[in-house]
Amino acid sequence: MVERRTPIPVPEAVSRVMQFAVEGENEIIPIEASYGRFLAEDLIADHDVPHFDRSPYDGFAVRAIDTKDAGQENPIEFEVVEEIGAGSVATKQVGAYQAIRIMTGAQMPEECDAVVMLELTTELERDGKKYMVIKRPFKSGDNVSFQGEDVAKGSVLVKKGTHINPGIKALLATFGYHQVTVAKRPIVGIYATGTELLDVDEALVPGKIRNSNAFMVSAQIQRAGAEPKYFGKLPDNFELCFEAIRNAIDQVDILITTGGVSVGDYDYLPAIYEKLGAEVLFNKIAMRPGSVTTVAQLNGKLLYGLSGNPSACYVGFELLARPVIRTRLFSNKPHLQKIKAVLHADFPKPNPFTRFVRSTIGFDEGKVSVTPSGLDKSNVVSSLAGANALMILPGGTRGYGRGMEVDVLYLEDQEGSKWPWA
Ligand SMILES: Nc1nc2c(c(=O)[nH]1)N[C@H]1C(S)=C(S)[C@@H](COP(=O)(O)OP(=O)(O)OC[C@H]3O[C@@H](n4cnc5c(N)ncnc54)[C@H](O)[C@@H]3O)O[C@H]1N2
Ligand code: MOO
Secondary structure (H helix, E strand, O other), X not given: OOOOOOOEOHHHHHHHHHOOOOOOOEEEEEHXXXXXXXXXXXXXXXXXXXXXXXXXXXXXXXXXXXXXXXXXXXOEEEEEEEEEOOOOOXXXXXXXOEEEEEOOOOEOOOOOOXXXXXXXXXXXXXXXXXXXXXXXXXXXXXXOEOOOOOEOOOXXXXXXXXXXXXXXXXXXXXXXXXXXXXXXXXXXXXXXXXXXXXXOOXXXXXXXXXOOHHHHHHHHHHHHOOEEEEEEEEOOOHHHHHHHHHHHHOOOOEEEEEOOOOXXXXXXXXXXXXXXXXXXXXXXXXXXXXXXXXXXXXXXXXXEEEOOOHXXXXXXXXXXXXXXXXXXXXXXXXXXXXXXXXXXXXXXXXXXXXXXXXXXXXXXXXXXXXXXXXXXXXXXXXXXXXXXXXXXXXXXXXXXXXXXXXXXXXXXXXXXXXXXXX
C-alpha cells in the first residue's frame, strides 16, 4: 500500500529543520579575501578614529583667541612658522599671532584649536618671513576633526555574523586586521538524480534533458555563503544512489539531492533515507512549488531531498536550506528578508497551498511593486532568471488581483539603473 503523505505548514517545516541548524567553525583568512564572508567575532574598536585631532582642510592652524578681533575692517596678520602635510607633525611651537600652514589630514599642532581654510586668507612675504591675513574671527574647534569623532575606542562596530561588505572591509583595515576571523564556509554536497539527465556539454536526444539543477543549486549555495561540492549526476538506480549518497555524507556538512522524492516508481530517496537509518523530518509541505521537499537528518546532519522540478528545487532551497547555512555562518537573521509590495498583475489562480511565486520587484511611484517573473509552474526554468524575489500568496480559494498588497521575500539586488537615475 502506498503511504499517504501529510502536508505540513511551511512554518512547521522551517522550525523542524532549524532544530538542526548549528553554528559552524571559524577560520582565519587574509583581509584581501574577506569580502562576502561572515564575521566570526564582534569587531571592537581598540583605538579612537581618528586617533589624533586633525585638520579636515588645507589651510592654517591658529589659536582661535588670536582671531577674535578680526573683521573686514580689521585684518589680522599671522606669522607662518612652519608647513606640515598629512603624515607629519609640527616641530615648532605656535605663539600669539603665529600660524602653521597645514594640509588636510595633518595632525593639529598642540597649541592650535582652529583651522582657517586657505580660501579665506591672503598670503604675503616680508623680510624673508611668511605671513597670512584673515578678516573674520574663528571659534575654538572650528574646522577641526577631533580624536574619536568617527569611532570611539571600545565601541562595537560590527556584530559577529555580519556579511562583510566594502564598508566593513574599510573598518577592518582601519583597525589593523590584516587577518580576519570569519565563519568557515560549510560544504554543501550536491547530487542530481535522474536517468533522463545529460551533462551540460552533451547533445540533446529524445527524452533526455540537461541537468540544470546542479548548477542552479550550486549558485544558490554560493549566494547563501557556503561552498558547493558537486558530486555528479546519478541514474535512477537504487543501489547506485544509495552507495553514492552514503559515501558523500561524510564529506559534507549538508547534502542536497535533487529529484526522486515524489511517489513515482523511480523516486528512491524516501527508501534511501530509510535504509540509511535517517529520520525523515517531513516529506510534504503545504506549499507550491516544492511541496515534495523532503528533509531527513542523520546524526544531526541534514539531508535535503529537493524536487527535481527546477522551480520547486529553487524554492525548497531558499526556504529550508539557506537559513541553515546562514546559521552556520553565525547570522542571527538567517531567513530571507520579508517586505511589503504592491502586486502589479492579476494572479487569478487559487491554490489550497501557499504559493511562492518567482517574481521581480521594482519601484513604482515611490512604492515597491512586484510582478511574477514568468510562467508559474514547478517544472519551468525560465522564470527563475528574472526572479529577485518570491511573492508569498497564502493558500485559499480566491486568487489575487493587481493593486493588492502582498508579502515578498527578497532574494537579491542585482538590478542596475539607466542614467540619469529615475
Ligand atoms: N502522482 C504524483 N505525481 C507527482 C506528484 C504527486 O504528488 N503525485 N508531485 C508532483 C510534484 S508537485 C513535483 S514538484 C514533482 C516532483 O518530482 P521529484 O522531485 O520526484 O523529481 P523527478 O520526478 O525526479 O523530476 C521531476 C521533473 O524535474 C526534472 N528534473 C529532474 N532533475 C533535474 C535536473 N537536475 N535538472 C533539470 N530538470 C530536472 C525531471 O526530468 C522531471 O521532469 O513530482 C510531481 N509528480
Ligand atoms: O512540489 Mo511541486 O513543485 O509542488 O509542483
